[in-house]
Amino acid sequence: MKLCPKCGSQYADGNMFCEICGSKLIPQMPPGQGLEKKKINPLFLAIPIAIILLIAALVFLFRDELPFGKKDPSSQETVQQESQSSPKAGSENGSPQDSGKEDAGGEAEVSGQNSLEGEKPASGEETESQENSSGKESSSPEDASYADSDINGVDNAYVQVMGTVAQKNSKYILKLQEPSSVCAYNAEDDIIQKKKVKNLTLDAGSMEEYLGDTVEIKGKLSADFDGNFSLQPVKTEVLQKAKEEIESKVRYQLIQADVTWEEAFSDCISRGGALAQINSEEEFQKVTAMIEEQDMQNVHFYLGGRRNTDSREYYWADAANRLEGELLNPEGDSWAAAHWMENEPSFTSEGDMELYMNLIYYKGSWVLNDVPLDITQYYPGKTGYICRFDE
Numbered sequence: 058m059k060l061c062p063k064c065g066s067q068y069a070d071g072n073m074f075c076e077i078c079g080s081k082l083i084p085q086m087p088p089g090q091g092l093e094k095k096k097i098n099p100l101f102l103a104i105p106i107a108i109i110l111l112i113a114a115l116v117f118l119f120r121d122e123l124p125f126g127k128k129d130p131s132s133q134e135t136v137q138q139e140s141q142s143s144p145k146a147g148s149e150n151g152s153p154q155d156s157g158k159e160d161a162g163g164e165a166e167v168s169g170q171n172s173l174e175g176e177k178p179a180s181g182e183e184t185e186s187q188e189n190s191s192g193k194e195s196s197s198p199e200d201a202s203y204a205d206s207d208i209n210g211v212d213n214a215y216v217q218v219m220g221t222v223a224q225k226n227s228k229y230i231l232k233l234q235e236p237s238s239v240c241a242y243n244a245e246d247d248i249i250q251k252k253k254v255k256n257l258t259l260d261a262g263s264m265e266e267y268l269g270d271t272v273e274i275k276g277k278l279s280a281d282f283d284g285n286f287s288l289q290p291v292k293t294e295v296l297q298k299a300k301e302e303i304e305s306k307v308r309y310q311l312i313q314a315d316v317t318w319e320e321a322f323s324d325c326i327s328r329g330g331a332l333a334q335i336n337s338e339e340e341f342q343k344v345t346a347m348i349e350e351q352d353m354q355n356v357h358f359y360l361g362g363r364r365n366t367d368s369r370e371y372y373w374a375d376a377a378n379r380l381e382g383e384l385l386n387p388e389g390d391s392w393a394a395a396h397w398m399e400n401e402p403s404f405t406s407e408g409d410m411e412l413y414m415n416l417i418y419y420k421g422s423w424v425l426n427d428v429p430l431d432i433t434q435y436y437p438g439k440t441g442y443i444c445r446f447d448e
Contacts, residue, residue, distance in 0.1 A: 060085040203240040203250045210241030210278030211248055215291060217275045218257065222267040223338050225395040227422045229264040230256045231274060231288060232395060239286050241278040249280035256395060260289040269299030269338040299339045306448050309333060309344055313356055313441040315433040318413040321359045321442035326376060332361035333443035334373040334382070338392045344416075344443065345423040354418040357432060359442035360425075362414035369404055371414055371427070385414070385425075393425060402427035416443070 059068045059082035061075035068075070068082055075082060203209070208216055220231040236253040243249050257278075275292040316324070318332075325332045335341050348354065362385055364371045372380035385393040386402065398419055404411055409429040417426055433440050 058085040059083060203248055205238070206240040206250060207237035208239045208254075208278065210239070210280075210286075214277065215275055216278050216288070217273060218288060219271070219273045219296065220257070221271050221338070221392075222259070222264050222269065223256075223392065223395050224268060224422075225256070226399065226424070227420070229259040229261060229268075230395055231259055231272075232256055232392075239278070241280040241286055243280045243282055249284055249286075251284055251286070254286060255390075257286050257288045260287045264290075264293075267293060267295065268342060270295050271297040299337075307340075308446050308448065309347060310444045310446070311348060311351060311353060311356075311358070311441060312444065313353065313439075315437060315440050316442070317431040317433070318359050318363070318428075318442075319430065322361065322374070322378065325361075325442070325444035328444055328446075330444040330446040331376050332359060332374070333445040334361045335393070336373075336382075341392065341396065341423075348418075348423075353441070356439055356441040357428075357436050358416045359428075359440075360414045360416055361445070362425075363412050364427075366410065366412065369402070371402065396423070396425050398424040398426045401425070 059070060059072060060066075061068070061078065061080050062083055063080040064075060064078045066075055066077055067085065070084075072082055074080065203211055208218055210216055218231060218233070220233045223230050223232050233255055236255050238250070238252045239254045239257075240248060240250040259274075260279075273294045273296055274288060274290045276288045276290040279287050279289070281287070310328070310330070312321075312324070314321075322332045333344070335344060348356075348358070362371050362373050363380070365380070369386070371385040373382045373385070375381050383389060383391045385391050387394050387397045398417075401424075402411065404427065406429065411427040411429050413428055413430065415426055415428045415432070417424060419426075
């Protein structure tokens with residue numbers, strides 16, 4: 058029997074086409090036989106697909122070990138290296154330095170062809186390291202700027218510096234004639250550079266004989282890790298001796314009394330003098346020596362310096378209590394700038410405004426400090442003042 062696949066009509070085996078719809082007849086299978094032949098096991102499709110995917114994954118993972126997988130990565134690395142070196146190399150110049158870079162690139166290419174993917178980054182890092190090493194010859198703008206320093210201890214084994222010898226916190230310093238830019242190496246050979254440096258610490262046993270003198274010092278310059286500069290003198294030449302004090306026309310009087318600054322100021326005027334102004338390093342050394350001779354290091358002495366309530370700048374006060382002269386603060390150019398106690402002036406203390414100056418002996422040195430109007434509550438029996446008389 059034959060069956061029409063379209064309309065389902067049955068015909069004898071001798072017929073070829075369906076008389077109803079004209080479709081070609083097909084042999085009719087026994088019941089169940091045709092269905093069994095058409096039924097396909099899904100595993101027959103799943104297994105080949107899985108095998109194909111597995112092969113593709115293996116090819117992807119090990120593509121660089123296969124003959125057809127080596128060439129592209131290495132050629133890509135070569136192109137990348139050439140593109141990196143071409144702007145720097147300048148091969149048209151034909152210099153030995155350029156030739157060296159091309160050789161390095163060639164070695165990197167060979168390494169890329171004979172190594173696994175895991176080794177390639179090392180080759181790339183080596184190439185980058187070589188480029189960075191060659192780049193060290195050109196200093197950064199920050200490094201280059203040290204060469205313009207006024208006092209250059211980097212390019213010179215010894216420097217020659219002019220200034221005035223002074224003492225600060227039991228150390229000798231050289232007060233530069235004007236704020237200068239300075240550079241030097243620290244202990245780890247790092248370059249330390251600063252602008253507007255006013256003082257250099259003198260790394261010497263004693264410079265007492267030069268106190269107040271204007272000198273030119275030849276020495277070795279260095280820096281510490283806090284950015285402070287030290288000068289180790291090799292040769293010191295006195296350019297100008299300290300101005301001789303007209304001792305016959307100036308005298309000082311030390312008075313110990315529990316009074317306020319204003320009371321001390323008025324008392325000195327009533328005695329025919331003024332609350333002391335100290336106008337030079339030499340005067341400072343003379344006054345402090347006199348205090349030590351009288352064994353009065355434990356007394357806190359008022360000086361004739363103060364500031365206004367709306368300002369932070371200290372000056373000397375004249376007989377009318379008007380401010381005059383040069384700025385006495387640490388940032389000023391006065392001799393007094395180097396003699397303030399560390400972290401002073403503080404301008405206030407425990408809520409009290411500190412408008413006035415005094416002189417105290419602290420940790421083995423004579424230093425300037427700012428204090429409130431009345432310090433007797435803090436130092437009863439240890440308060441005093443210095444009167445100056447110009448004769």
